[in-house]
Amino acid sequence: MALKDITLGQYFPGNSLLHQLDPRTKLIAVTLYIVSLFLAYRFVTYGLLFLLLALAVRISRVPLKSLVGGMKPVVFILVFTALINLFYTPGETVLLKVWVLTVTLEGVLSAFFMVARILMLIAGTFLLTYTTSPILLTDGMESLLGPLKAVHVPVHELSMMMSIALRFIPTLIEETDKIMSAQRARGADFESGGLIRRAKAMVPLLVPLFISAFRRADELAVAMECRCYHGGEGRTRMRRLQYQGRDWMVLGLMAVVTVLVGVLGRMGW
Amino acid sequence: MQPILETKKLSHVYSAGTPFERGALLDVDFTAYPGEYLGIIGHTGSGKSTLIQHLNGLLKPTGGQVFFQGEDIWASPAATRQTRFQVGLVFQYPEYQLFEETVYKDIAFGPRNMGLEEGEIDRRVRQAAGFVGLREEQLEKSPFELSGGQKRRVAIAGVIAMEPKVLILDEPTAGLDPVGVESILGNIRDYHQAHNATIILVSHSMEEVARTVDRLVVVNDGVIPYQGTPSEVFRHGPELEAMGLGVPQMTRVFNRLRAMGVDVGRSVYTIQQAKQAVLDAMAGKGAE
Incomplete structure (x- = not known):
C-alpha cells in the first residue's frame, strides 16, 4: 500500500491563460461566478453561465476526465437534492402521480436546475484549485484579506500557517509511509482485527509520527528565527502579486456577466 | 550452495498506470547465500531501498519473484508473514520508529508480534540489548531519554531480538560519529558471528563496505551492473565513478x-x- 499514490491538492501544472491569471483575480471571479449561479433563474441565464464555464475549462486545458472524476463524492448529494426537488415542488402541470408522490413540470425543472447549479458550482471551484498552486492561493487570500489587518486580524500569520501546513502534508505522508514499513518489518499488523485492535495497532505509528512532527516544527521555528523572521511587519515578498491587463479584462467580464445574469434572472429568463 | 534469498527477474514500477509512473527495478537477479556478509551499494535513487524492501515482503513485486529458502514469499499470506520475521530489516534512521514507554518494551515489540512466550521474549530482549551494548539499567528508561546513537542501538536491537536469519541494514551508520560507526559495525559483526546469520549491509560509502563485506552488489538505475568481491568490483573504478559512486x-x-x-x-x-x-x-x- 503506497500512501504516496494519493493525490493531494489537485493542482495541475500548466501555462494557460487561466494559470497565468493573478490568484486574486481568480478568487474574485469564482466568487462572482458563484453569486451569479444563485441569481440565475432559467435556461437563458444558466446557459450563459454554462458557456462561460465551458470556455474557461477549454482555455485551462484541464482534462475533462479529472474534472468529472472530482464530482464523484457529491453524487449522493446530487441524487438526494434532485429527488427532493422532483417530488416536493408544488405546481400546476402534473406529469405523474403515483400514490403520495406527485411529479410536476415545475418539479422537473427545479430538480434539473438545482443539479445544474451544484455541478457548475463544483466545477467552477475545482477549476480554481486545478489552475492555482496552493501557495499562490494562500498568497492571494492573504492579499485580499489585507484590509482586515486594520481590525487586528492576524492575516499574515494565518496565511503563513496555512502555507506551512500545505508544505508539510507531503512530508508527513512520506514519514507515515516510512514508519508504517518499519513497524510492519517488526511484525506490526495494520490491516486485520476488529476496531479496537486496529486502533491499538495505530499506536506504534502515531507516537513516532507525532514526535517527528513536533521535532520538525521545532527545527522549522529555529530555522525561521535564524533568518530573522518576526512576523509580517515590514516583510517583503519574493512573488509580488500584480494585476495585469488580462486580470482587469477578466474581472470586467465577470462583473458584466454577473449583472447580466442578475437582470435576466429577475426578468424570469 | 542454495541461496537463502533470491530474486528472479524482479521488477518494480511505482504508481503504475498514472502519469507519475516510474520504474525502480528492472529484471533484477539478486542472490544472498547463508552466512555471508553482503554489501549493497548504490547512490540515492538507484533502487537499492526498493530492492531490500522486496526481500522481506514489504513491497510486492510488479514483475518477477522473490524466494526465501527456495520458497516464493508471496505464495501465501502466512509465507509472507513468516518471511518478515525471518528477514529482519533495519530502516534508515531507525531511531525515529521508537514508540514504547521503555526501551525493554520497544525491543520486545517484534518478538511479541511473533507470538513468543514471555520467558523467550525476555531472553531475546536481554540478548539483543547485549549485542548492541545497552546496559541493564537502560532497559527500563524511556527510549526518548537516550542520545541519538543509543536510540539507534535500541532500534537495531528491536530487529535483532526477532533473531532473523537474514539481517538487512539500510545505512545503519548514517549521521554517526566515527566512534559510533565503528561500534555499530562491531555490533553487527558480533551478531553475524554469534548466529551465523546472513548480513546485508546497504551503504553508499565505499570505504565502509570495502572493509566489512565479503561480497559486494552494485545497484544503479534499477539494475545490478557489477557484483563480486570488493577488489573485483573496484576494478571498475571509472565506471563506478561515472555512476557517482567512486572507489x-x-x-x-x-x-x-x-x-x-x-x-x-x-x-x-x-x-x-x-x-x-x-x-x-x-x-x-x-x-x-
Missing part, C-alpha cells in the same frame, strides 16, 4: 600511483593494505 580513497590514490608508473598492487582499499603495499613497493625498490 575508496585509498584505491584511488593507488590507481593514480600506478598510472604514474609506480609498481604497486591492485587491490588496495584499506589503510592497512595501503601500508603493506607501500612497504612492498619500497622493499622492491631497495632491492634494485
